[in-house]
Amino acid sequence: MKIKQDTRFLIIGLGLIGGSYAMGLSKAGYSVFAIDQEQEAIDYALEKQMIVKGACTDDEGTVIALIKQADCILFGLYPSAILPWISRYQQYIKSGALLSDVSGVKAAIVPSIQAALRNDLEFIGAHPMAGKEVSSNRFSDPSIFKIANFIITPTEKNSSAAIAFMKEFAHLLGFHHTAILSLQEHDRMIGFLSQLTHIIAVALMNTSDNTHLAEYTGDSFRDLTRIAKINEQLWSELFFLNKPVLLAEIDAFSKALASLRKALAEDDEEKLKELMRLSTKRRKVFDQKQEEHN
Known part of the structure; x- marks a missing residue:
């Protein structure tokens, strides 16, 4: 064929x-x-x-x-x-x-x-x-x-x-x-790379009324919320069809966020820096793989 x-x-x-x-x-x-x-x-x-x-x-x-x-x-x-x-x-x-x-x-x-x-x-x-x-x-x-x-x-x-x-x-x-x-590999991958990122963007926009921030926002907020302009009919359907995977990814993200919060609340500067170093290390590996891929 x-x-x-x-x-x-x-x-x-x-x-x-x-x-x-x-x-x-x-x-x-x-x-x-x-x-x-x-x-x-x-x-x-x-x-x-x-x-x-x-x-x-x-x-x-x-x-x-x-x-x-x-x-x-x-x-x-x-x-x-x-x-x-x-x-x-x-x-x-x-x-x-x-x-x-x-x-x-x-x-x-x-x-x-x-x-x-x-x-x-x-x-x-x-x-x-x-x-x-x-x-x-x-x-x-x-x-x-x-x-x-x-x-x-x-x-x-x-x-x-x-x-x-x-x-x-x-x-x-x-x-x-x-x-x-495979079907399952695809859905696990998409649950993290796409669906969780959309969940985070929606949650960030829903945290507060951000209309007044446009006058002085920076690249960080724009980049993080770019995908928050979302087709609610399509994406709610996608979320529900991949519900078990997406719930597990949300739980994992919540755990990572809680670790950051705990370090900050307890003035644990070394733990906070450790989490940042891990993030930087993983992003560098990601960038390297992307360059090799390109």
Whole structure:
């Protein structure tokens, strides 16, 4: 299973990532179709030549026609919406088509999707680690992939051909690095690197009314709270779908924060400095690994 020049991609959900996928694939010369619940998103994608064909979800006839033509279907939907979509429309998908997603959680959704899928279709999970603090396809920009990692999460139900296809897909869109993780490894990793950091940013913004701070804030506050502008519908869904992992990460962070508080409350200067030295050491290792990776 390779990406041929006549491979036809269908993107379900033209948000930021779906739109950026569409733009990148179209620029590479591929035929891209799209389905979205908003006609405005379809019209904009057609106007900007991000897609060659598109349909709003209420245009059932055109939706089905596009599904029948697709060789690869990419879901830019909220995680909970993928299985209902497949249950409704998989009867129209051509035999041998490959399906994938962009979801930030895997263990809670991939097994049920694969179990519900026809035997002549294949679903393989993927997660582009890219984004902005906006969600509309009006902000679509495939250049966001150039500094981003692409994670593939195959299961025992996935073929080596499907894995190879997704690796080629990541290369085609210019992702900086591609990794392969199990569903569980992905969710543990994302619980710490992404979901916990969003929790911290939200908590920091909710600590007090910060509106008056804009006049004299510094880089620290801006950097720490950049991701606090959050899509509450999507992120609450992601948090609940990865609840056990995220709760464990919050507990671990709370323990680390408590250690800092205790050192400060007890005037334990050496302990406070020790924690800072450990933080500096780990950040240096992180920076070194990043440089090697680049």
